[in-house]
Every structure is written in C-alpha cells, then in structure tokens.
Amino acid sequence: MTVRTRFAPSPTGYLHLGGARTALFSWAYARHFGGTFILRIEDTDLERSTPEAVQAILEGMNWLGLHHDEGPFYQMQRMDRYREVVAQMLQAGTAYHCYCTPEEVEAMRERQRTLGEKPRYDGTWRPEAGKTLPSVPEGRKPVVRFKNPLDGDVTWNDVVKGQITISNRELDDLVIARPDGTPTYNFCVAVDDWDMKITHVIRGDDHVNNTPRQINILRALGAPLPEYGHVPMILGADGEKLSKRHGAVSVMEYPAQGFLPEAMLNYLARLGWSHGDDEIFSMEQFREWFDLDHLSKSPAQFNPEKLAWLNNHYIKLADNARLEALVRPVMEREGAQFAGAPDLQAVIALMKERTNTINELADAAMLFYRQPTPDAALVTQHVTDVVKPALVQFATQCKDIEWNKAAISAAMKEVLAAHKLKMPQLAMPLRLFITGQLQTPAIDAVLELFGREVVLARLEQFAG
Structure with a gap:
C-alpha cells in the first residue's frame, strides 16, 4: 500500500x-x-x-x-463529480429527496427537545418499505439526504485516541446536497x-x-x-483554548516577527509528538522518526518562550549570508545607514548569539548603522575627571596599533594599568561615545568592527 x-x-x-x-x-x-x-x-x-x-x-x-x-x-x-455521485446514490437508494423546509425541520427538532429527545431530522421523507410519503409541495426544491443506517454502530480504531464507537441512532440523515445542488x-x-x-x-x-x-x-x-x-x-499556557492572546495568529505573522521556519517546524513537531527526550532535530531526522504511535492523546500547550529558545538555536546555526538577507530589510525600515559602516555579516556573526528573533538581531545590529547620541546624564556619570585622561591616552594608542581585537584589548589593558582603573571605567565611556548605549557585546570586538577611523572620529567628537 x-x-x-x-x-x-x-x-x-x-x-x-x-x-x-x-x-x-x-x-x-x-x-x-x-x-x-x-x-x-x-x-x-x-x-x-x-x-x-x-x-x-x-x-x-x-x-x-x-x-x-x-x-x-x-x-x-x-x-460535476459531486453531482455525479449524488445521482448515483439517489439511484442506488442510499440517498433521497427531502422537501422539508428549514423551518419545518427546526419545528420538528423543537418538538423533540420539548419531549426530552435528541433533536434530529425525523425521516419524514425517508423512503421505507410500505411507507407512504407526503405529496411533493408544488414548486419546492428538495435537499438530498443521506440514508444513514438506523441501527448498529460506527466503530473505528483511531490511531491517536484508540477505539471509538458511535451509535447510528445518534446520527440523523444528513443533507448531502442543498436545494441549489451544491454539496x-x-x-x-x-x-x-x-x-x-x-x-x-x-x-x-x-x-x-x-x-x-x-x-x-x-x-x-x-x-x-x-x-x-x-x-x-x-492550548495556551493557561490551559485555555489557544486564542490570539496566546499566539493563535496567522503562521505568516511569525516570519514577520523574525522566526525561522526550521524553528517553527521543530517546535510544532514536539507539540503533541515525542521521540524520547529529543528536543532539537532537523526535518530529515523528524521524517525518519515520525510515526503515529507517539502522538499524544492529551492537548499540547503552546509555550512562546520555548519557541523563542528554539529560534535562537537556529539563528546561531544559520549561515550569516542568509541572516543578512532577512535582517537588512528590517534595518532599512529602521533607517540604518550602511554607507561606510561595518560589514553586516560580520556584525551578525558578533550579535546573533544573544538574539531570539531576526527582529531582535536587526535591532541589536542597528548600533553599528546609526549615529550615536550619548545621553548627557550618562556621560556625566561615566566620563569623570579620573577617566578623561585614560580616554585621551587610549585614543592616542589607537592611531598606531594593529586594528584587531587582540591589539585593541592589549591597548585597553595598558591604559587601565597606567591610570589604575578597572575595565568598566574605560569600557562604559567607550560604549557611550562609539555606540550611544551602555549594553553591547565585548567592547574590543565592537571597536574592531567599527574600524579605526570611526572610533577615532567619535572619540574626538564626544571626548574632546
């Protein structure tokens, strides 16, 4: 098969x-x-x-x-195919015309409710041996009803839920074609x-x-x-049916929010199915492992934090050129200035470890592609009279050193030793002047990416 x-x-x-x-x-x-x-x-x-x-x-x-x-x-x-099958069923006697109006069907159901019975179509037009059917109302178009078995059960072995049995007495003769012929x-x-x-x-x-x-x-x-x-x-994390407030939005909102398809697939695969303790796996592995025996019988709960964790994992694994194609349009909408700025793929390589979505990665990368505007109060707090001479010496040394992370780190340590300062006392002002913010990856890596000319120009602009 x-x-x-x-x-x-x-x-x-x-x-x-x-x-x-x-x-x-x-x-x-x-x-x-x-x-x-x-x-x-x-x-x-x-x-x-x-x-x-x-x-x-x-x-x-x-x-x-x-x-x-x-x-x-x-x-x-x-x-045309459906009409063909309906015609075949009418000919075979497994379906029949019913001329009851919707109002008449509702009235019969209301009578059944009054009697405490299950509301259902009562078979008025169902042909049976020895039964006389009503006269066909003039000008009324019929529906076609399926002649459901009256007795016995419908039983199937559901591969998730196990054996399920429904009595045919619970099922009425459902409409399979409307008066206009649509199925x-x-x-x-x-x-x-x-x-x-x-x-x-x-x-x-x-x-x-x-x-x-x-x-x-x-x-x-x-x-x-x-x-x-x-x-x-x-279900949502609160055990309620998944709704928009839980994240029950269009799947296409997830790429807009910066999620990768492989993260979503990995997450959905574990949402009601398991393979031992494996949490992270490729679609190739999933196809190899997947079976119906390990589908859960219990509702699964949507956990946005776990989805974000998986997305971070796949962002870290992703090729930087692919990430650039996703990140650049987001940054362009935010007004990123790429001319004369660091290579975006190099920036992505530095920033992607700590971001959960493409949008977060784009936002984090923006520090390299906009003019810094250091907050005056932060400058006053971090650029003290003790720190200013160290900034001047560091700027002087930056003019002559090789421009790589190791050399920048060595120069910083030399300045710190000369002025008896701790790393944050020099790193915080540098972050403020070069990026406009206090939180960045390692400052030596950031300075390396900005380049000597930009670093010297901004130190001169803000440090004086």
Missing part, C-alpha cells in the same frame, strides 16, 4: 498553528513511508471562503517548506478521500463527530476506509 495523506484546510481564515501542525504531521507521515502528500482546499463554504485566505494558506505552507505532491485541489472545481461538507470530504485514495487522515479532534458520518457515506459508496487519527487541540 502506498501511503497517501492530505491536508485539507477550509479557506475561511489564516493558516493557524493547529492547522500547520496537522499539515506537518500529514506531510511527515507521507515522507516517512515514501508516500504522497496532497493539498486540498475545502472551499464549499461560499459565504466565508476568500481568495485571501487561500493565498495565506499557500504562503504559510510554502514558508514552512511543506510542499505537496499533488494539488492544490479545490472542491468548488469538483462540482455539503461531510459529503465532499468523503468523496474526495475516496477519489484521491487517501489512506490516512490526520486531523484535529474537532473532526471526531464528522468521522462516523464520513465512514457511513464511504461504506454506502463501497469505498475503502482510510485510517483516522484525531490530534488533540493546542
């Missing part, structure tokens, strides 16, 4: 973290077995589906690198999974209630059943 999985989002909003994780698991399972990963856009909800949402899904999948082998298939482009969600999904030969359906556990309906439709069609796995939802 060739493994065939699918990711089938509805384009009624952005691609969120839960959807991205489902896509990742489906992609990884197909890749693990050398199978096929299919992208399907379930766009039959005409009122809520938008082209912008479709584009957001495609962009999110592309950013994550979850490339599909087939598709994207759009349900709205498969209407409904569960019917389209069943037909698509059949036509696309899907072997494994991995999706969120909010779909558990849809599964028995889809199984019954597939059985009525004589179609093979895929294996189903329903992954628990993602």
Whole structure:
C-alpha cells in the first residue's frame, strides 16, 4: 500500500498553528513511508471562503517548506463529480429527496427537545418499505439526504485516541446536497478521500463527530476506509483554548516577527509528538522518526518562550549570508545607514548569539548603522575627571596599533594599568561615545568592527 495523506484546510481564515501542525504531521507521515502528500482546499463554504485566505494558506505552507505532491485541489472545481455521485446514490437508494423546509425541520427538532429527545431530522421523507410519503409541495426544491443506517454502530480504531464507537441512532440523515445542488461538507470530504485514495487522515479532534458520518457515506459508496487519527487541540499556557492572546495568529505573522521556519517546524513537531527526550532535530531526522504511535492523546500547550529558545538555536546555526538577507530589510525600515559602516555579516556573526528573533538581531545590529547620541546624564556619570585622561591616552594608542581585537584589548589593558582603573571605567565611556548605549557585546570586538577611523572620529567628537 502506498501511503497517501492530505491536508485539507477550509479557506475561511489564516493558516493557524493547529492547522500547520496537522499539515506537518500529514506531510511527515507521507515522507516517512515514501508516500504522497496532497493539498486540498475545502472551499464549499461560499459565504466565508476568500481568495485571501487561500493565498495565506499557500504562503504559510510554502514558508514552512511543506510542499505537496499533488494539488492544490479545490472542491468548488469538483462540482460535476459531486453531482455525479449524488445521482448515483439517489439511484442506488442510499440517498433521497427531502422537501422539508428549514423551518419545518427546526419545528420538528423543537418538538423533540420539548419531549426530552435528541433533536434530529425525523425521516419524514425517508423512503421505507410500505411507507407512504407526503405529496411533493408544488414548486419546492428538495435537499438530498443521506440514508444513514438506523441501527448498529460506527466503530473505528483511531490511531491517536484508540477505539471509538458511535451509535447510528445518534446520527440523523444528513443533507448531502442543498436545494441549489451544491454539496455539503461531510459529503465532499468523503468523496474526495475516496477519489484521491487517501489512506490516512490526520486531523484535529474537532473532526471526531464528522468521522462516523464520513465512514457511513464511504461504506454506502463501497469505498475503502482510510485510517483516522484525531490530534488533540493546542492550548495556551493557561490551559485555555489557544486564542490570539496566546499566539493563535496567522503562521505568516511569525516570519514577520523574525522566526525561522526550521524553528517553527521543530517546535510544532514536539507539540503533541515525542521521540524520547529529543528536543532539537532537523526535518530529515523528524521524517525518519515520525510515526503515529507517539502522538499524544492529551492537548499540547503552546509555550512562546520555548519557541523563542528554539529560534535562537537556529539563528546561531544559520549561515550569516542568509541572516543578512532577512535582517537588512528590517534595518532599512529602521533607517540604518550602511554607507561606510561595518560589514553586516560580520556584525551578525558578533550579535546573533544573544538574539531570539531576526527582529531582535536587526535591532541589536542597528548600533553599528546609526549615529550615536550619548545621553548627557550618562556621560556625566561615566566620563569623570579620573577617566578623561585614560580616554585621551587610549585614543592616542589607537592611531598606531594593529586594528584587531587582540591589539585593541592589549591597548585597553595598558591604559587601565597606567591610570589604575578597572575595565568598566574605560569600557562604559567607550560604549557611550562609539555606540550611544551602555549594553553591547565585548567592547574590543565592537571597536574592531567599527574600524579605526570611526572610533577615532567619535572619540574626538564626544571626548574632546
């Protein structure tokens, strides 16, 4: 058997973290077995589906690198196929026309609620042996309902949750085609999974209630059943359902915030799946390790601090040329002045160890690409009469030494010894005059990157 999985989002909003994780698991399972990963856009909800949402899904999948082998298939482009199957089911007697209006259906459900019964369609138009159906109302267009089994159970061995059984008495005859002929969600999904030969359906556990309906439709069609796995939802750190305040935003907001796709993939992979104690791994390793046996039965909790930690790890590993391509546009928007400034890749190499996102890295690097404006109060605090002579001597020595970190460090130590000062007494004023701030990486490394001419010019400008 060739493994065939699918990711089938509805384009009624952005691609969120839960959807991205489902896509990742489906992609990884197909890749693990050398199978096929299919992208399907379930766009039959005409009122809520938008082209912008479709584009957001495609962009999110592309950013994550979850490339599909087939598709994207759009349900709205498969209407002829759905109508064909509906016609076949009507002919086979597994579906029937129902002429009840929505108001009549709601009235029958209200009567059932009053009697303490489960509200459901009562089968008014369901054909049965010996049953006389009502007269067809003139001019009324019918819906098509699936003739769900009345007795027995629907049982499947969910690869995540274990065996699940739903009584057919809990399921009514769902509408599979509306009066205008457009098919409904569960019917389209069943037909698509059949036509696309899907072997494994991995999706969120909010779909558990849809599964028995889809199984019954597939059985009525004589179609093979895929294996189903329903992954628990993602919760916020407070245990509540993930919302925007927890980070349930579009996946495409994460690159805008400065996250790398490999960090997001690594994080999502561990959000409801485990491989021993391994926390950090490549997608190649993930594809090799991934199976359905180690999917968690419990909801996972989103932890932005852990995502930031992973992002820092991958930033430190990333090629500096790649980071430059990401950092430079952010810095340009902040007004960075690159002319005559240090090499950006060299700056990135110095700064990336301590930053969690590309945006943080860009902000940290800005100290090399803007004119410093030392705070007067800080200058008064750090540039004392004791320190001023040391600054003058250091500036003099900078004119003649080799310009590298070791030589700069040696010159600083010589000045400190001569004036009986401690390192912070010289380093803080230097940071203020050269960068305009007190917090920087090692001052000798910073001075080396700025270059002799800039260092001397700023010492002359601010130290006098």
